[in-house]
Amino acid sequence: MSTVRVLFVLLGAVAVGSALLVVTTRQIVHAALWLVVTLGALAGCFLLLTAEFVAWVQVLIYVGAVVVLLLFALMLTRAPTRPDPAARTPNAWFAAVVAAAVAGVLVTTLVAGFSGAVIDLDRAEIGGARVTGGAVFSTWVLPFEVLSVLLLAALVGAIVLSRRDVPNRPRDAEAARDTEPARDADDRERSSS
Amino acid sequence: MPLLFPLVVSALLFAIGVYGVLARRNAILVLMGVELMLNAVNLNLLAFDAWHRDTLHSGQILALFTITIAAAEIGLGLAIVLLLFRTRRQINLDAVRELADREDTDREDAEVRR
Numbered sequence: 001m002s003t004v005r006v007l008f009v010l011l012g013a014v015a016v017g018s019a020l021l022v023v024t025t026r027q028i029v030h031a032a033l034w035l036v037v038t039l040g041a042l043a044g045c046f047l048l049l050t051a052e053f054v055a056w057v058q059v060l061i062y063v064g065a066v067v068v069l070l071l072f073a074l075m076l077t078r079a080p081t082r083p084d085p086a087a088r089t090p091n092a093w094f095a096a097v098v099a100a101a102v103a104g105v106l107v108t109t110l111v112a113g114f115s116g117a118v119i120d121l122d123r124a125e126i127g128g129a130r131v132t133g134g135a136v137f138s139t140w141v142l143p144f145e146v147l148s149v150l151l152l153a154a155l156v157g158a159i160v161l162s163r164r165d166v167p168n169r170p171r172d173a174e175a176a177r178d179t180e181p182a183r184d185a186d187d188r189e190r191s192s193s
Numbered sequence: 194m195p196l197l198f199p200l201v202v203s204a205l206l207f208a209i210g211v212y213g214v215l216a217r218r219n220a221i222l223v224l225m226g227v228e229l230m231l232n233a234v235n236l237n238l239l240a241f242d243a244w245h246r247d248t249l250h251s252g253q254i255l256a257l258f259t260i261t262i263a264a265a266e267i268g269l270g271l272a273i274v275l276l277l278f279r280t281r282r283q284i285n286l287d288a289v290r291e292l293a294d295r296e297d298t299d300r301e302d303a304e305v306r307r
Contacts, residue, residue: 005194012202019206019229023213028222035225038206042232049199051239051253054260058235061260066228066267073221073271077278088216089287095215103208110200117196119243127242127253135250136257147261154265161272 004121008048015041026083032070039063050124053132199240206233220274220284224267231263 018037025031039062046055089095125131136144206229213226235256242252278284 008198016205019209023209046239049239049243054253054256061264069271077284089218092216095212099208099212102211106204114196119194119196124243124246135254139249140254151265154269158268158272161276
């Protein structure tokens with residue numbers, strides 16, 4: 001029991017410390033890499049809280065997919081690899097005040113509400129693939145299906161947003177009309193010569 | 194294990210995410226702050242699931258659903274960021290203020306129309 005406690009404190013400290021580095025580092029690519037450390041430490045916390053399946057899903061989707069997507073986006077937007085002095089707004093002190101207020105309110109509320117509560121991990125059921133799968137496909141099957149529709153909608157939306165050749169946009173149509181006669185003339189010249 | 198450990202970790206992570214969203218200018222770094230906040234919520238859900246010893250496992254299932262929604266959100270968000278980069282050649286959020294309610298933009302628009 002005490003090993004679990006020590007491990008959780010260590011993993012929590014790693015998660016919070018690397019999360020601080022995610023939001024404060026001036027090297028933009030390093031922020032994505034510190035995010036990997038945060039999410040990995042959180043997956044360890046999930047394992048300690050008996051949520052085995054959620055921990056592996058966290059590793060697969062967050063560390064495997066989301067961070068890779070973020071790194072791809074950083075490369076596609078030509079993120080500077082040197083420290084970027086403009087990574088933070090001049091009003092960051094106000095953001096720090098707001099964040100400190102949020103942390104203060106949440107921590108005092110939680111300490112006031114749950115200071116004596118103890119999680120009995122020895123009697124808890126391990127949420128492995130069998131248990132979680134049974135719960136998803138019996139009680140929670142309707143929200144599960146709705147989520148699959150949401151994922152499909154997000155997929156279609158992302159494709160529509162990132163397409164370059166959407167035909168029925170008025171400005172594109174105008175541009176095509178403006179350039180087409182010129183191109184025809186070029187073609188005619190080239191074919192005659 | 195005391196319930197307070199995961200709850201305090203998740204509250205701190207949420208506050209750090211709030212700081213990231215408010216203080217960063219790069220749109221992708223803002224999305225990273227959103228991810229931190231969503232993960233704080235997941236930790237909270239799992240902690241309460243283990244505390245209640247819920248037979249329906251609602252906390253764990255909701256955490257799975259949150260991860261799914263976060264994946265959809267990051268896909269759409271990055272598509273929007275890339276569209277912004279393609280049209281403006283930058284993703285500095287302080288420079289994207291076409292929708293701001295200012296009087297001088299009205300004047301500029303009137304001049305352009307004239």
